[in-house]
Amino acid sequence: MGGCDSCISRIPYATLIATIMCVLGVVVFCGTMYRGSTLALLMFEQVFKLRLFWIEAVQMAFVVIGACMGALGFMILTVGFLTTGATRYKVYRQWGSRVGGRISCAVFMVITYILQIAWVLMFIFLVIVTFIFTTFWWMCANPRVASKQDCIDFTQFNFFFPSGHHQEHMKVCGDQDVKLFCKDYVEKAEIMFILATVSCILIIMSLIHYLMCLAANYAHIRDHEKMLELQDLHYLTDPDLGHKDRF
DSSP, X not given: OHHHHHHHHTOOHHHHHHHHHHHXXXXXXXXXXXXXXXXXXXXXXXXXXXXXXXXXXXXXXXXXHHHHHHHHHXXXXXXXXXXXXHHHHXXXXXXXXXXXXXXXXXXXXXXXXXXXXXXXXXXXXXHHHHHHHXXXXXXXXXXXXXXXXXXXXXXXXXXXXXTTOOGGGGEEOHHHHHIXXXXXXXXXXXXXXXXXXXXHHHHHHHHHHHHHHHHHHHHHHHHHHHHHHHHHHHHHHOGGGTTSOOO
């Protein structure tokens, strides 16, 4: 029981929960955004006859983001393990190790804060994208469009298209194009972007949790240093305790 209690006391539960939230959010975000961007690319190619080369680079960026966020999460989790329970007393016994631990916590706090701002901006972008695709779906739900009586006309948004793009390609008409636009692409992409927005909220919550954990770990290392100084002073003033093991 003593060994089990000692093992349990070494687990940084708060950082572990934040890591699970971060990994889950990043996996869902990367998967849904990759699928959503693929559907958007196919929609522009097959419906609007528009080729967007930069979307492929964005898809690769999602893979890089997932790898970087996963690595960051596990590094912060490692710091949490080193600053929790009896492990802290063994790792941060020397002055140099304590300084290194405080610096590592401070560096991860700065990185996490910057990522927090970046993910908030990503959340705002996803809200806009989700709203746009929801608007597209409302256009598809128009009874006259559903009955093939009217086309979905985007000519009023011609400033979003490259100069010289044909106006007939800015209209979604006919059974095949309406089916491609509404059923095959917009409906599925909207679900992907909604899930990506929810996962982005989960990642932001995990980063906030990380900031609190790193601040607490920094304080634990600092308090541990003060405790060791007080312990040294106690040993100097009470020679009868000199034969006892400090740890």
